[in-house]
Amino acid sequence: MASNSETLAHASLRSGDGTFAAWSARRLLIIGGIGLIALGMIFGDIFAVFILHQNAARISEALLAATHAIGTQDAHGVLDHFSAIGRFLEHRGTKVDTHAHMIAFGYLALLLALIQPYVALDERRKKQMAMLFLIGAIVLPVSVFLIYYVGLAYSPLETIGWASILADFGGLLVIIACLGQFIGLWRYVRRRRLGEARATSLLEWSWSSRALLVGGTLLVLLGFLYGGYYAAVDLYAHEEGEVTTLRTIIERAAANETTEAERAVDAYGLLQADQAVKIAAHAHIIEFGLLAMLLAFVQPYVFLSERWRRRWVVVLLIGSVVLPVFVFLEIEWGLVAGGIADVGGLLIIIALLGMLVGVLRHTGRLDAEGGEVR
Amino acid sequence: MTRSQKLLIASGLALAIWGMAYGLYYALFDEHQTLDRMGASLATSFARAAERKMPEARAALQTYAETKFEYVREVDVHSHWIGLAMLLIVLGVVFDHLAFEERHRVVVALGLVVGSIVFPLGVILQTVSRGLGPQALAVIGSALVILSLAAITLGWARRGAR
Numbered sequence: 311m312a313s314n315s316e317t318l319a320h321a322s323l324r325s326g327d328g329t330f331a332a333w334s335a336r337r338l339l340i341i342g343g344i345g346l347i348a349l350g351m352i353f354g355d356i357f358a359v360f361i362l363h364q365n366a367a368r369i370s371e372a373l374l375a376a377t378h379a380i381g382t383q384d385a386h387g388v389l390d391h392f393s394a395i396g397r398f399l400e401h402r403g404t405k406v407d408t409h410a411h412m413i414a415f416g417y418l419a420l421l422l423a424l425i426q427p428y429v430a431l432d433e434r435r436k437k438q439m440a441m442l443f444l445i446g447a448i449v450l451p452v453s454v455f456l457i458y459y460v461g462l463a464y465s466p467l468e469t470i471g472w473a474s475i476l477a478d479f480g481g482l483l484v485i486i487a488c489l490g491q492f493i494g495l496w497r498y499v500r501r502r503r504l505g506e507a508r509a510t511s512l513l514e515w516s517w518s519s520r521a522l523l524v525g526g527t528l529l530v531l532l533g534f535l536y537g538g539y540y541a542a543v544d545l546y547a548h549e550e551g552e553v554t555t556l557r558t559i560i561e562r563a564a565a566n567e568t569t570e571a572e573r574a575v576d577a578y579g580l581l582q583a584d585q586a587v588k589i590a591a592h593a594h595i596i597e598f599g600l601l602a603m604l605l606a607f608v609q610p611y612v613f614l615s616e617r618w619r620r621r622w623v624v625v626l627l628i629g630s631v632v633l634p635v636f637v638f639l640e641i642e643w644g645l646v647a648g649g650i651a652d653v654g655g656l657l658i659i660i661a662l663l664g665m666l667v668g669v670l671r672h673t674g675r676l677d678a679e680g681g682e683v684r
Numbered sequence: 685m686t687r688s689q690k691l692l693i694a695s696g697l698a699l700a701i702w703g704m705a706y707g708l709y710y711a712l713f714d715e716h717q718t719l720d721r722m723g724a725s726l727a728t729s730f731a732r733a734a735e736r737k738m739p740e741a742r743a744a745l746q747t748y749a750e751t752k753f754e755y756v757r758e759v760d761v762h763s764h765w766i767g768l769a770m771l772l773i774v775l776g777v778v779f780d781h782l783a784f785e786e787r788h789r790v791v792v793a794l795g796l797v798v799g800s801i802v803f804p805l806g807v808i809l810q811t812v813s814r815g816l817g818p819q820a821l822a823v824i825g826s827a828l829v830i831l832s833l834a835a836i837t838l839g840w841a842r843r844g845a846r
Contacts, residue, residue, distance in 0.1 A: 376730050382734075383734050385735050388731045388733075388734045392726065393727075396723050414766065421770055421774060477711075478708060478712055482708065484704065488700060488704065491697065523840055527833065527837045527840055528837055531837055534833060556729070557745060560745070564738060593763075603774045603775075604774055
């Protein structure tokens with residue numbers, strides 16, 4: 311039997327109580343949020359397939375060349391190779407940041423959509439805050455993506471280029487929008503004390519919402535447990551191993567023991583890869599846990615049959631487990647694990663797009679009903 | 685909205701703003717300089733080795749190690765504060781559905797909030813002091829987060845079973 315809050319949530323949705331009206335803050339944030347996450351995931355998959363491994367190989371080649379330059383006492387050659395490594399690292403780093411920020415802002419947009427009933431601002435102001443947030447959430451990752459290509463061209467500063475400045479501006483817009491929400495929330499709490507404000511329940515305690523909420527919390531818990539294990543067992547060992555391996559590289563190369571130096575370069579590459587996959591597994595499992603929890607609240611807005619809603623939930627949860635587990639296995643299983651991890655990412659993207667279609671169908675239905683009334 | 689919900693949502697928003705403000709400050713005033721120092725020290729280490737100035741090469745490598753130690757933690761703090769802030773807000777919205785009495789929910793919420801603040805704080809303090817204090821703070825913080833999450837999972841399971 312449905313609980314009171316369940317019935318209330320359904321009723322408010324059917325009647326279209328205004329919180330999800332056309333161009334309302336909540337609608338902008340939910341559609342914008344799912345869109346940002348899906349785009350960020352697609353970008354991440356493209357990056358993983360076409361850039362990540364190729365980039366790592368180029369960095370290894372440049373490091374090996376720098377090691378050989380030590381043997382031939384070519385200090386200028388060393389600096390040239392390091393300059394190339396710097397460019398490869400910036401290429402990779404800005405792509406990772408674009409992917410991470412797009413998804414993080416998508417999460418934040420969904421979060422802000424959830425708390426809209428508790429934000430005591432007028433709808434026009436809420437809409438302005440939502441727009442400001444979405445503009446910042448797009449400007450920042452796009453600008454970060456451009457950092458590698460724009461560089462320091464025409465920049466008034468020595469170390470920061472125009473793309474970085476624009477990215478920081480995007481971040482500032484997001485902070486202002488969040489501050490606006492915080493003020494609204496503060497006003498809500500104050501009004502509650504005076505008995506003025508009201509809020510409807512946001513959660514529909516359906517199978518889909520429950521599965522996402524429980525699954526999401528479990529994923530976050532697993533991610534934290536693994537993160538704790540990584541910090542205790544691997545983090546310091548990795549840091550120490552990196553310095554030891556680099557010292558071996560320079561000392562063997564300076565002693566013209568080329569084979570030993572090359573072996574140390576290989577070991578350095580493996581260490582970096584081991585570190586990268588372990589951190590990626592930890593970060594992704596927590597991110598997907600959060601995503602699942604957030605999507606639990608969006609389920610009432612997914613206008614699909616219960617069977618299809620369940621299918622998308624199951625597909626999303628399977629992808630959320632497959633991707634981090636197989637990223638973790640990449641060192642031992644190689645490209646096979648990488649391929650399976652990419653399929654996991656694809657499952658999440660498909661599930662997200664399926665849910666987005668459901669949300670758009672819901673908005674269409676509400677708008678059509680509103681039109682009939684008019 | 686219950687007390688535990690208010691605690692989680694208000695703390696989450698405050699932590700998100702704090703984490704983003706820290707990220708903005710870090711990106712503007714520290715990150716580029718740190719990255720430059722890290723790259724330059726490693727390149728210098730290799731270049732000095734090519735010139736067979738090994739003590740200088742080792743010193744530059746040490747600078748690289750110290751700078752990277754700081755960089756990793758500075759970036760980690762930014763992402764962990766914001767990630768945990770989002771978790772606090774999400775859980776805050778739905779915390780009244782947790783199958784515990786409100787006073788128990790407040791305790792769990794408090795554990796999660798304190799852990800979310802203290803754990804990254806311990807991580808960033810490691811850049812100031814390499815002693816046991818900051819590490820202990822990080823361990824206590826993460827243990828609080830893990831225990832609170834375990835309690836929340838139990839709360840959902842109890843609610844689901846009803």
